[in-house]
Amino acid sequence: MSSHAGTIDHHHDPSTSTGIPNKKLLMWAFLASDCMFFAALISTHLIYRLHPPAGGLDPKIVFSPELTSFSTFILLMSSLMMALAVTAIQKSNVKSCRWSLLATILFGMIFLGCQVYEFNHFVFEKKMTLSNSLLGTTFYTLTGTHGCHVAIGVIWLSLMYVRSFKPAPVAGQARAWFTKNLIHVVVLFALLLLSLKTMLGLVHAIQVEPTLGIAFSHFLKAEYLALLGALVSGGILISFARNSGPVDFNEHHAIDVESMGLYWHFVDIVWIVIFTAVYLLEYLK
Amino acid sequence: MDLAQSAPLTKDNHAPSAQPTVLWVPTAKTGLMMWLTTVDHKKIGFLYGFFALIFFLVGGFEALLIRAQLMFPNGTVLTAQQYNTMFTMHGTTMIFLAVMPLSAAFFNFIMPLQIGARDVAFPRLNAFSLWTFVAGAIILNIGWFIPGPNHGAPDGGWFGYAPLTSKTYIPKHSIDYWVMGLQLLGVASIAASLNFIVTIINLRAPGMTMMRLPVFTWMTLFTAFLLILSFPAITIALVMLMMDRNFSTVFFEVSGGGMPVLWQHLFWVFGHPEVYILILPAMGIVSEILPTFSRKPLYGYPIVVFSGASIGFLGFAVWSHHMFTTGLGAVATAAFSLLTMCIAVPTGVKMFNWIGTLWNGRLMMRTPMMFALGFVWMFMIGGFSGVMHSAAPADAQQQDSYFVIAHFHYVLIGGSIFGLLAGIHYWFPLMFGRQVSEFWGKLSFWLIFIGFNVTFFPMHFLGLNGMPRRTFTYDANMGWNTPNFIASLGAFLLGIGMFTYFAVMAYTFFKGKKVGKDVWDARTLEWSLPNPPPEYNFRVIPTVHARDAFWYEKHHQDEIAKEQAEHGKAEADHGGIHMPNQSIWPFVASFGLLIVGVGATYFDSDWSPGIHAKLGTVLLGGAVTLMGIYFWAIEGNAGYHLHLDEHGNPVDEKHAKH
Numbered sequence A: 001m002s003s004h005a006g007t008i009d010h011h012h013d014p015s016t017s018t019g020i021p022n023k024k025l026l027m028w029a030f031l032a033s034d035c036m037f038f039a040a041l042i043s044t045h046l047i048y049r050l051h052p053p054a055g056g057l058d059p060k061i062v063f064s065p066e067l068t069s070f071s072t073f074i075l076l077m078s079s080l081m082m083a084l085a086v087t088a089i090q091k092s093n094v095k096s097c098r099w100s101l102l103a104t105i106l107f108g109m110i111f112l113g114c115q116v117y118e119f120n121h122f123v124f125e126k127k128m129t130l131s132n133s134l135l136g137t138t139f140y141t142l143t144g145t146h147g148c149h150v151a152i153g154v155i156w157l158s159l160m161y162v163r164s165f166k167p168a169p170v171a172g173q174a175r176a177w178f179t180k181n182l183i184h185v186v187v188l189f190a191l192l193l194l195s196l197k198t199m200l201g202l203v204h205a206i207q208v209e210p211t212l213g214i215a216f217s218h219f220l221k222a223e224y225l226a227l228l229g230a231l232v233s234g235g236i237l238i239s240f241a242r243n244s245g246p247v248d249f250n251e252h253h254a255i256d257v258e259s260m261g262l263y264w265h266f267v268d269i270v271w272i273v274i275f276t277a278v279y280l281l282e283y284l285k
Numbered sequence B: 001m002d003l004a005q006s007a008p009l010t011k012d013n014h015a016p017s018a019q020p021t022v023l024w025v026p027t028a029k030t031g032l033m034m035w036l037t038t039v040d041h042k043k044i045g046f047l048y049g050f051f052a053l054i055f056f057l058v059g060g061f062e063a064l065l066i067r068a069q070l071m072f073p074n075g076t077v078l079t080a081q082q083y084n085t086m087f088t089m090h091g092t093t094m095i096f097l098a099v100m101p102l103s104a105a106f107f108n109f110i111m112p113l114q115i116g117a118r119d120v121a122f123p124r125l126n127a128f129s130l131w132t133f134v135a136g137a138i139i140l141n142i143g144w145f146i147p148g149p150n151h152g153a154p155d156g157g158w159f160g161y162a163p164l165t166s167k168t169y170i171p172k173h174s175i176d177y178w179v180m181g182l183q184l185l186g187v188a189s190i191a192a193s194l195n196f197i198v199t200i201i202n203l204r205a206p207g208m209t210m211m212r213l214p215v216f217t218w219m220t221l222f223t224a225f226l227l228i229l230s231f232p233a234i235t236i237a238l239v240m241l242m243m244d245r246n247f248s249t250v251f252f253e254v255s256g257g258g259m260p261v262l263w264q265h266l267f268w269v270f271g272h273p274e275v276y277i278l279i280l281p282a283m284g285i286v287s288e289i290l291p292t293f294s295r296k297p298l299y300g301y302p303i304v305v306f307s308g309a310s311i312g313f314l315g316f317a318v319w320s321h322h323m324f325t326t327g328l329g330a331v332a333t334a335a336f337s338l339l340t341m342c343i344a345v346p347t348g349v350k351m352f353n354w355i356g357t358l359w360n361g362r363l364m365m366r367t368p369m370m371f372a373l374g375f376v377w378m379f380m381i382g383g384f385s386g387v388m389h390s391a392a393p394a395d396a397q398q399q400d401s402y403f404v405i406a407h408f409h410y411v412l413i414g415g416s417i418f419g420l421l422a423g424i425h426y427w428f429p430l431m432f433g434r435q436v437s438e439f440w441g442k443l444s445f446w447l448i449f450i451g452f453n454v455t456f457f458p459m460h461f462l463g464l465n466g467m468p469r470r471t472f473t474y475d476a477n478m479g480w481n482t483p484n485f486i487a488s489l490g491a492f493l494l495g496i497g498m499f500t501y502f503a504v505m506a507y508t509f510f511k512g513k514k515v516g517k518d519v520w521d522a523r524t525l526e527w528s529l530p531n532p533p534p535e536y537n538f539r540v541i542p543t544v545h546a547r548d549a550f551w552y553e554k555h556h557q558d559e560i561a562k563e564q565a566e567h568g569k570a571e572a573d574h575g576g577i578h579m580p581n582q583s584i585w586p587f588v589a590s591f592g593l594l595i596v597g598v599g600a601t602y603f604d605s606d607w608s609p610g611i612h613a614k615l616g617t618v619l620l621g622g623a624v625t626l627m628g629i630y631f632w633a634i635e636g637n638a639g640y641h642l643h644l645d646e647h648g649n650p651v652d653e654k655h656a657k658h
Helices: A022-050 A065-090 A094-124 A134-163 A178-208 A212-242 A251-283 B031-037 B041-070 B080-114 B123-145 B174-202 B215-247 B260-294 B301-317 B330-358 B367-390 B392-398 B402-432 B438-464 B481-511 B549-555 B557-573 B585-602 B608-635
Strands: B577-580 B639-642
Touching (some): A022 A134, A022 B174, A065 A094, A094 A134, A134 A178, A178 A212, B041 B123, B041 B481, B080 B123, B080 B260, B080 B402, B123 B174, B123 B585, B174 B585, B260 B330, B260 B367, B330 B367, B367 B392, B367 B438
């Protein structure tokens, strides 16, 4: 089954009938299924756009393609980072893999932040809610489902990042890891949520207040607890990362990172379809 | 199963001290804990079958109530409301909780044995599928046990046509149970199907090329592909319905611009492949039984396989024939009419393959063969009335009449159920080492066969005479009295037949005649195992030399013995037979989904304590599921190794427990 380090062929698994690793095949089949989920949602949206109700909202008034283009670009770049993470771990380069995973998480979080901001903006500024219009119904359901996929991807990436610290056995003796692992996960999720909250708070303050200075002081007043929490959890993460011995995370685990990567790339591709079909097509004529 | 003495030598070689107690490795080999933690595909298959048969009896009882109500004009056995609940739950139960899990039972139990594998590719995912199916089944049926005007069992039809199922028309939670139950069943089916796909493609024994796969395994593969590609459509439709009911979206709300026909499209994009999901496993079973009892290889194997693929493919292109009367327009109607006629071609080809298999065979008229022949004949009749529906003008007359009921019961009972009952008889000796007596088996066959035809054949005439379906009663002067009376008598006979069948099965399970291995002199690898099969299935992974692999083995015993000795030694030198550890976490993850499902459906959304209770239970359930998945991942896919003595019993008893 497992061969010695440095001799793994990452494109062929001799223990299966086809040479394709089981996990990769599972992911491909799942993505085929996931395609149909999005196909159903996207076609529902498009059909309802072709038959809009009288007096319905005009998406060109609601949408802000600048922001969405930016978040689309960020999500695309996250795919690059994801690919780098896979390549790194295939060479057992744990450090580089971790950095790429963190970058993927960061970009995924920026995308999610943009989506939170966008939904917020559409609901409160553009008065498009889930229930007051057919456009809102299909738009929020479709992009929200995609957002859930990204969020699941971020959770998966985060768990994989923590997984990369699993200590290797020393002198044949496994080392306790479970409690530290649990703390690590909790701290990482705390950092993600708190930094999302502070960033959204900062953006909100800049938009509402007249000058940058006032905005910043208001932001500090409103978000200092979240900011402090984010800084503390960031500090704990750095100390965890610095004080780790030899780890049990290497090219043998490349398939786990790779199947996660397949999922991540798929979610990006779906977003490109959504961005084109839902946003850009509206500006065609 | 006396495999208690397995050494827990984990693959990762963890010292026990480094493992926290929550990650204990369950080793129970008996009792409740064994069933909850098992990852053995045979035990999981058995559980699928067990639950499916319970729900089969429930669904059958609902059908008998329907027939009792319709036995006489102006019947008063059920109220109109109860009648709605009965036909809704009869259809939903029979499709999702009886036929599909019974097929899954065979997929689980038989398919890995047929391809020479020791388990499915992802044993814990398999356990998760099983328990999620159970959770879905519970939520679907929970309404029966919650009295009060706001609750009750689902009553919107198995097709759940929106907006008739919207909050406006059915404010009760019955539809919420239906939606959530089906969602969980979808999760279970998709997870199981992904597992089967990977297993069949990747876990075949050496020499088992795709074109040597037993036809049942082929049909498992096609069914799994149909499932993963069609279930998303209903999942999304159900999400939309759930959003409409709980979050006031307007997907199917006409006043907001929604279109009811959208539900019908999404539902039937799923619903039509679904009928092939129900029939393909039965076709696979029959394709195993007919050659075995005709003493001939299957006639035209590649054509049978290719026809199965064509049926699966075309199955996605015919959904609108359920909607000929919705006003799709002439072009769409003509296209779907033509495609529906096309799908009869591969089905007909299979018929001829089965007849060709029988032709000039030495037929052994044993009970499984009787059911299989009943399948061929009855399914053919159902196919004929199916082709009649494909002509859109004719369908406009038959639409929503008892003719449709007659048609799909011929393909679902005469087809799916006959095939599955044949399969139970066929594989019972392998699964339990006991055999049903021929007399009782054949008696139950004739009771079922006659009862079935007496019930459903008159419905063709009822339908052509205009009796509408889904209507709880009829007047005495419509000319429908006699056929209805006959149909109800037939239904009771069918009920007696089914009761006989399962009473005999239960008796045989405990007291039946014990038989040795390979009672039918069969062709496929599962019969090369002792019965019941040991936990590790194959002592040595077989090498396959021919399509009818086990017939080949029986005719080349010396060659096979030599080969097995070599391979067995090589495997023993590589550490012996690798077995996956048992795990509780799939069960925990599914249990969390059950909590989510109950919380999301039972509590009101617009009642102040209700919404908090709802959120609370959903979050709690979500946390339990996440915990299950997290520990599942942390625990890893560790296992242990078995070494066998010459009788196939595991040695190495010193590591029995830790």
